[in-house]
Structure formats: structure tokens, C-alpha cells
Amino acid sequence: MNDDGLSIGKVSEATGLSVHALRFFEREGLFLREIPRTGGGQRVYAQADVDWLALCDRLRASGMPIATIRTFAELVRRGPGNEPERLALLREHEENVRARMDELGACLDVIHTKVAVYERHVREGTAAGVWSPMPSDG
Amino acid sequence: MNDDGLSIGKVSEATGLSVHALRFFEREGLFLREIPRTGGGQRVYAQADVDWLALCDRLRASGMPIATIRTFAELVRRGPGNEPERLALLREHEENVRARMDELGACLDVIHTKVAVYERHVREGTAAGVWSPMPSDG
DNA sequence: CTAAAACCTAGACCGCGCGCTAGGTCAAGG
DNA sequence: CCTTGACCTAGCGCGCGGTCTAGGTTTTAG
Numbered sequence: 001m002n003d004d005g006l007s008i009g010k011v012s013e014a015t016g017l018s019v020h021a022l023r024f025f026e027r028e029g030l031f032l033r034e035i036p037r038t039g040g041g042q043r044v045y046a047q048a049d050v051d052w053l054a055l056c057d058r059l060r061a062s063g064m065p066i067a068t069i070r071t072f073a074e075l076v077r078r079g080p081g082n083e084p085e086r087l088a089l090l091r092e093h094e095e096n097v098r099a100r101m102d103e104l105g106a107c108l109d110v111i112h113t114k115v116a117v118y119e120r121h122v123r124e125g126t127a128a129g130v131w132s133p134m135p136s137d138g
Numbered sequence: 139m140n141d142d143g144l145s146i147g148k149v150s151e152a153t154g155l156s157v158h159a160l161r162f163f164e165r166e167g168l169f170l171r172e173i174p175r176t177g178g179g180q181r182v183y184a185q186a187d188v189d190w191l192a193l194c195d196r197l198r199a200s201g202m203p204i205a206t207i208r209t210f211a212e213l214v215r216r217g218p219g220n221e222p223e224r225l226a227l228l229r230e231h232e233e234n235v236r237a238r239m240d241e242l243g244a245c246l247d248v249i250h251t252k253v254a255v256y257e258r259h260v261r262e263g264t265a266a267g268v269w270s271p272m273p274s275d276g
Numbered sequence: 277c278t279a280a281a282a283c284c285t286a287g288a289c290c291g292c293g294c295g296c297t298a299g300g301t302c303a304a305g306g
Numbered sequence: 307c308c309t310t311g312a313c314c315t316a317g318c319g320c321g322c323g324g325t326c327t328a329g330g331t332t333t334t335a336g
Binding site for chain 3: 007008009019023040041042043
């Protein structure tokens with residue numbers, strides 16, 4: 001209704017983050033600016049805040065800790081001039097995510113091998129022996 | 139030195155898990171059997187326990203909660219006959235891991251796009267404007 | 277104008293996966 | 307034998323990323 005002013009509820013809906021989480025993020029200093037308030041003290045967000053939250057959400061979903069997002073937000077708030085630092089931070093996270101994917105891939109190999117063993121086992125009707133209490137296995 | 143009897147310290151070394159973690163796992167019922175003790179009450183592990191721990195470690199590393207590992211361990215302890223249940227549990231986890239990898243991949247796209255933007259930005263010498271306090275961005 | 281819905285702050289609480297401490301006991305080398 | 311280091315139990319504490327409650331105020335729809 002207001003030209004671009006969004007209530008916390010709207011932002012919650014738009015981002016999928018709970019209103020609790022939004023207030024928590026604010027306390028933690030994750031926003032790029034002070035969120036303005038109405039006379040009565042209620043937060044008024046802009047679309048830009050929602051866009052930033054969307055990015056935060058992807059960073060979080062990929063395992064970036066709140067503290068690191070805060071560091072990044074601080075760099076942005078500090079204004080132009082520190083782009084190389086921001087880039088370094090993002091690159092490092094990118095590396096972390098790739099590493100995590102690799103690790104998951106390796107785990108997947110192990111798990112899938114286990115699955116394959118059980119599949120054969122079940123298909124062939126509980127072959128027994130190797131599958132008793134303590135056969136080095138599970 | 140004993141024919142196959144491993145102290146908790148040895149197992150810790152062999153698995154990379156802390157002795158605290160090993161005792162914690164035991165309290166949480168993650169082992170496939172009661173770990174036997176010396177007369178003096180010290181745990182005596184076998185190689186099979188270490189092998190099982192290695193699997194647990196991969197399950198943990200891929201995000202399986204302790205409670206789910208316990209469920210799996212309980213099935214194994216219960217003995218032959220429930221292999222289909224074990225298989226279902228493993229398959230579900232495999233699916234979860236794949237889903238997680240997909241999610242990470244999607245995040246990676248977003249992050250790498252951001253990285254690319256910053257790379258160009260930095261390469262071209264702080265292009266300014268779009269990078270001030272609140273340009274829908276970070 | 278009123279009632280309901282949405283919002284506010286401060287702060288307690290939660291599940292997870294351990295880590296660490298206190299206060300002892302046990303085992304192996306010299 | 308005695309020291310030293312590894313081990314034992316019980317149980318509290320912690321960091322993370324929020325959630326939830328209590329008690330009150332603001333906004334909005336009718």
C-alpha cells in the first residue's frame with residue numbers, strides 16, 4: 001500500500017524467514033543499513049532489503065555462519081573501496097562449498113556401496129552369516 | 139599387544155574420534171554390541187568396532203543425526219530379519235545426501251555469479267554507483 | 277470507535293554434538 | 307614398588323541458530 005514500504009510480516013512471507021529470524025538477523029547486524037521504523041516503532045523494509053535477505057539465505061543454506069555474513073555485511077556497509085576483501089570472502093566460501101560437495105560425494109560412494117550390498121542381500125533372501133551381530137559390519 | 143583388544147585411546151587414534159566422543163557414542167547406544175571391559179572396567183574394543191565406527195563417521199559426516207544412527211544400530215543389533223528396514227533407512231539417507239548436494243549446487247550457482255560480478259568489478263577498478271550502501275545488492 | 281491482527285522488546289529456552297572438569301581408579305615401565 | 311599416564315563415571319557447559327513467551331503497543335478493517 002505504501003510505495004515500497006514492507007512490514008516484517010510481508011518480508012517474512014516474501015523470504016520464507018520467520019519474523020523471529022528477521023529480528024534476530026537485525027540484532028546480529030546482518031542488514032546493510034539500519035531498518036527504518038514508523039512513528040510507532042514498527043520496521044519498514046524496502047525491496048532492497050528483501051533482495052539482500054535472499055542472498056543471505058543462500059549463504060546460510062550453503063553453510064556460511066552468521067558471523068561471516070555479518071563480516072560481509074560490515075564490509076558492504078563500510079562502502080566502496082573494500083571490494084577485494086568482499087571478493088576474497090566470497091571466494092573462500094565458494095571453495096568451502098565445493099569442498100563440502102566433494103566430501104558429500106565421497107560419503108555418498110560409501111553409503112551407496114552399503115545400499116548396493118543390502119539390495120543384493122535382500123534380493124537374494126537374507127543370505128545370513130555375514131549379517132549376524134558382529135561381522136565387522138552393519 | 140593383546141590379540142585384537144584395543145583401548146579407547148587406540149580406537150580414538152584409529153578413527154580420529156575423541157575419547158569423549160567414543161564414550162558419548164556408547165552412552166547414545168550407537169555400538170552394535172556391549173563393549174566388553176577389563177576387570178578394572180576399561181573398555182576393550184575389537185577391530186569390528188573400529189570398522190563400524192568408520193561407517194558411523196561417514197554417516198555423520200554426511201549429516202545423519204545421532205538418533206538415526208542409533209535406529210540403524212538397533213536394527214542391526216536386533217539381528218537378521220529386518221534387512222529391508224535397514225535398506226530403507228540407508229536409501230532414505232542416500233536420497234537426503236543427494237538432495238543436499240543438489241541444494242549446495244544451486245547455492246554455488248548464486249555464489250559464483252556473485253563472485254564473477256565482484257571479479258569484473260575489481261578488475262575494472264571499483265566501478266562505483268551500483269556498489270554504494272543500498273543498491274539492492276552486496 | 278472498536279476489536280482483532282500485527283507488531284514491539286527483552287529475555288528465556290531448545291536440540292545438537294560434543295568438550296571439559298572433578299575426583300578418583302587402573303595398568304605398564306623402570 | 308611406585309610413578310606416570312591412560313582410563314573411569316557423572317554431570318555441567320557451550321556455540322550455533324534460531325524459537326517461543328510474556329506483556330504491552332500499533333495498525334487496520336469494519
